[in-house]
Amino acid sequence: MFDLRDPMVPAVARVIRSRHETADVWTLDLELVDAVWPGFSPGQFNMLSVFGVGEAPISFSGEPTDNAHIVHTVRAVGPVSKALCHLKVGDTVGVRGPFGNAWPMDHARGRDVIVVAGGLGLAPVRPVLYRLMADRRSHGRVTLLYGARNPGEILYRHEIEKWRTRLDIDVEVTVDHATADWRGHVGVVTKLIGRARFDPADAVAIVCGPEVMMRFAAKALADSGIPEKEIYLSMERNMKCGIGLCGHCQLGPLFICRDGPVFTQDRLRTLMATKEL
Amino acid sequence: MVAARMFDRFDEARIIGVAGLETMIGELGARGHAVVGPVRRDGAIVLEPIESVVDLPRGWVDEQTPGRYRLKRDGDSWFAPVVGPQSWKQFLHPPRQKLWTVRKSDAGATIEPEPLATEKYAFIGVRACEIAAIAVQDRVFMQGPYVDPNYAARRANAFIVAVNCSRAASTCFCPSMKTGPRATAGYDLALTELSGGDDARFLIEIGSAAGQSLVEALPTHPATKADIEAAAAIVAATEASISRTIDTGDLPELLKAEPDHPRWDDVAARCLNCANCTMACPTCFCTTVVDESALDGASASRSQRWDSCFTGDFSHVHGGAVRQTPKARYRQWMTHKLSTWHDQFAMSGCVGCGRCIVWCPVGIDITEEAAALRRAV
Ligand SMILES: Cc1cc2nc3c(=O)[nH]c(=O)nc-3n(C[C@H](O)[C@H](O)[C@H](O)COP(=O)(O)OP(=O)(O)OC[C@H]3O[C@@H](n4cnc5c(N)ncnc54)[C@H](O)[C@@H]3O)c2cc1C
Ligand code: SF4
Ligand code: SF4
Numbered sequence: 001m002f003d004l005r006d007p008m009v010p011a012v013a014r015v016i017r018s019r020h021e022t023a024d025v026w027t028l029d030l031e032l033v034d035a036v037w038p039g040f041s042p043g044q045f046n047m048l049s050v051f052g053v054g055e056a057p058i059s060f061s062g063e064p065t066d067n068a069h070i071v072h073t074v075r076a077v078g079p080v081s082k083a084l085c086h087l088k089v090g091d092t093v094g095v096r097g098p099f100g101n102a103w104p105m106d107h108a109r110g111r112d113v114i115v116v117a118g119g120l121g122l123a124p125v126r127p128v129l130y131r132l133m134a135d136r137r138s139h140g141r142v143t144l145l146y147g148a149r150n151p152g153e154i155l156y157r158h159e160i161e162k163w164r165t166r167l168d169i170d171v172e173v174t175v176d177h178a179t180a181d182w183r184g185h186v187g188v189v190t191k192l193i194g195r196a197r198f199d200p201a202d203a204v205a206i207v208c209g210p211e212v213m214m215r216f217a218a219k220a221l222a223d224s225g226i227p228e229k230e231i232y233l234s235m236e237r238n239m240k241c242g243i244g245l246c247g248h249c250q251l252g253p254l255f256i257c258r259d260g261p262v263f264t265q266d267r268l269r270t271l272m273a274t275k276e277l
Numbered sequence: 278m279v280a281a282r283m284f285d286r287f288d289e290a291r292i293i294g295v296a297g298l299e300t301m302i303g304e305l306g307a308r309g310h311a312v313v314g315p316v317r318r319d320g321a322i323v324l325e326p327i328e329s330v331v332d333l334p335r336g337w338v339d340e341q342t343p344g345r346y347r348l349k350r351d352g353d354s355w356f357a358p359v360v361g362p363q364s365w366k367q368f369l370h371p372p373r374q375k376l377w378t379v380r381k382s383d384a385g386a387t388i389e390p391e392p393l394a395t396e397k398y399a400f401i402g403v404r405a406c407e408i409a410a411i412a413v414q415d416r417v418f419m420q421g422p423y424v425d426p427n428y429a430a431r432r433a434n435a436f437i438v439a440v441n442c443s444r445a446a447s448t449c450f451c452p453s454m455k456t457g458p459r460a461t462a463g464y465d466l467a468l469t470e471l472s473g474g475d476d477a478r479f480l481i482e483i484g485s486a487a488g489q490s491l492v493e494a495l496p497t498h499p500a501t502k503a504d505i506e507a508a509a510a511i512v513a514a515t516e517a518s519i520s521r522t523i524d525t526g527d528l529p530e531l532l533k534a535e536p537d538h539p540r541w542d543d544v545a546a547r548c549l550n551c552a553n554c555t556m557a558c559p560t561c562f563c564t565t566v567v568d569e570s571a572l573d574g575a576s577a578s579r580s581q582r583w584d585s586c587f588t589g590d591f592s593h594v595h596g597g598a599v600r601q602t603p604k605a606r607y608r609q610w611m612t613h614k615l616s617t618w619h620d621q622f623a624m625s626g627c628v629g630c631g632r633c634i635v636w637c638p639v640g641i642d643i644t645e646e647a648a649a650l651r652r653a654v
Contacts, residue, residue: 003377003388003390005390005393005426006376006377006390006393006426006427007423007424008376008377008425008581009376009377009388009390010377010388011388012379012385012386012387012388014385033385049568049579051379051381051386051568051570051577052379052568052569052570052574052577053568054566054568055566055568055579077595078595092381092385092386094379094388236594237592237594237599238591238592238593238594238599240564240565240566240584241564241566243421243422243423244421244422244423245417245418245421245423245425245562245564246563246564246565246566246584247562247563247564247584247586248563248565248584248591248592250609250613250617252533252612252617252620253533253617253620253621255621258421258422274536275536275605276599276600276601276602276604276605277536277599277605277609
């Protein structure tokens with residue numbers, strides 16, 4: 001949703017709920033003030049504005065069938081994201097979107113699905129997990145591999161604990177640095193890929209996290225036999241418009257906002273391997 | 278006949294004099310256009326509002342070489358100087374424009390978009406390469422999944438009077454990019470200066486219904502076959518005088534295949550990352566946004582500004598800029614112009630105007646860099 005006369009002009013939304021997730025991460029539920037939210041597809045993003053501060057691309061992290069709430073999970077790293085995290089219920093924000101392409105939900109039907117997320121990368125794939133679980137019988141084996149820096153940074157911890165009790169999906173969580181009370185895996189998330197159960201000839205991989213992590217994960221998934229065109233990654237670059245007009249998000253021939261943010265590894269491999277592209 | 282084939286709108290070509298040009302400027306104004314043309318200011322030809330032929334840089338020529346631009350008196354032409362430091366993007370895609378204002382109150386916030394652009398320009402003296410550059414920006418701003426409505430509005434209102442080049446600068450290489458020196462489409466009217474001075478004669482060709490309608494209001498007479506051949510000869514001589522070239526053949530593939538060519542280090546050692554080339558280039562379109570709060574805190578606004586891939590902030594993400602080094606930034610700029618632009622927009626991002634060569638303070642020459650990248654490592 002944006003001003004129909006100009007896609008650079010946001011619609012106004014109000015914060016109806018704010019949840020403190022981990023030390024520097026908040027989840028906001030937004031509601032448009034004067035417009036009807038058209039819904040989103042998992043993988044897409046909004047450009048969120050804090051008035052007088054600026055704008056940043058933020059993925060959808062909520063339930064894709066819920067059109068009443070626009071849900072975003074934000075890490076406070078810079079001016080805009082900090083201001084977003086400090087918003088209180090009732091505050092207004094600007095919303096432009098939904099923009100970008102989506103995770104391959106239809107393509108994933110009937111196949112094994114392996115989701116690999118690192119850090120805040122769990123937020124943009126949470127809508128994927130909601131979809132998979134709502135439509136569980138349409139898929140083969142479903143696996144979530146999640147890595148966080150330490151147990152305190154595990155996002156959506158209660159939900160992960162709930163998912164882990166399900167018998168129809170495999171959920172594995174690892175941390176880089178364990179604390180005394182941590183009983184799970186320790187080490188990088190890519191190490192879990194070798195142990196995951198999926199049929200590489202009939203699997204789709206969905207990967208989201210820091211770029212280095214995605215590079216290693218994509219390689220490990222390819223090494224395990226999944227074709228590169230079945231490995232999907234969500235890329236992050238600087239964005240000032242979200243609609244292919246500002247030039248900031250280029251990665252070689254690609255505009256991340258217009259052609260992505262979701263791309264298959266066969267298109268990304270050489271681009272990601274080129275330093276400072 | 279070559280001449281007849283080149284100047285295809287044979288029947289419609291007419292001759293106009295200086296008085297006719299003066300009427301043209303007045304008539305465009307009367308039709309609601311803000312008339313903009315080449316004007317000599319501070320030692321360069323800039324694009325400014327004009328009211329009369331008197332404002333044109335009659336009797337001046339430009340000398341352009343890598344890193345150097347100079348005007349000098351020579352001859353008595355009205356349109357001798359070719360492209361200058363500015364391009365028409367100054368008007369169609371202005372350096373700074375406000376997008377919207379938000380007003381906050383206890384009840385919430387209201388966004389007031391800026392009114393849609395209403396500027397109605399008439400551009401006098403648009404060169405063939407610049408028409409090509411406008412077509413490039415049309416593609417970016419009007420033919421993708423999202424349209425920039427202000428660009429589209431200004432573009433729809435603009436009236437274009439092309440001038441076919443009767444001379445070229447040493448830095449021009451439009452023939453290599455197949456964009457000039459003759460304007461073949463994309464104009465309302467096109468002029469070729471057959472002779473200069475007080476009794477100057479211009480061949481005038483009509484490219485649109487609006488152009489036709491304007492010509493009907495001007496004192497003109499039909500062109501002869503000799504006039505048409507003379508115009509063709511002038512442009513042919515200009516083309517023959519252009520020696521700078523760029524071999525575009527497999528350049529798009531080559532640039533993508535050579536991100537580690539040592540020439541990138543070589544050019545990076547010279548490049549100041551000053552961004553002049555991107556500001557001067559008529560196709561560079563990148564922008565950033567700036568938010569400002571009013572002092573009373575009750576309102577805030579967002580503006581869009583030209584940005585450049587040579588700045589550190591441009592590729593900034595959490596954790597630092599993606600392109601940290603001058604090498605990566607020059608490589609991004611040149612590879613975009615000559616290679617990835619084809620992937621993104623099915624056309625070249627360079628039209629061969631030579632501005633980036635002239636306005637680079639250290640004279641970095643995109644044609645020379647392309648040639649060097651071709652040489653075996
Ligand atoms: C498609 C997409 C989806 C995304 N989804 C999410 C999401 O769901 N959740 C989320 O939290 N993020 C997401 N992001 C990332 C988010 O958009 C960025 O972190 C964004 O830059 C935050 O803006 P900011 O103003 O807060 O920080 P920025 O201004 O970008 O600052 C980030 C960091 O750099 C520093 N910095 C700022 N300016 C400069 C400068 N000029 N020079 C040097 N350092 C500087 C800041 O101090 C800070 O540490 C997404 C990005 C993309 C492209
Ligand atoms: S890259 Fe240089 S020569 Fe090509 S269009 Fe831009 S300024 Fe002109
Ligand atoms: S190439 Fe020349 S004009 Fe462009 S940034 Fe480098 S020094 Fe400046």
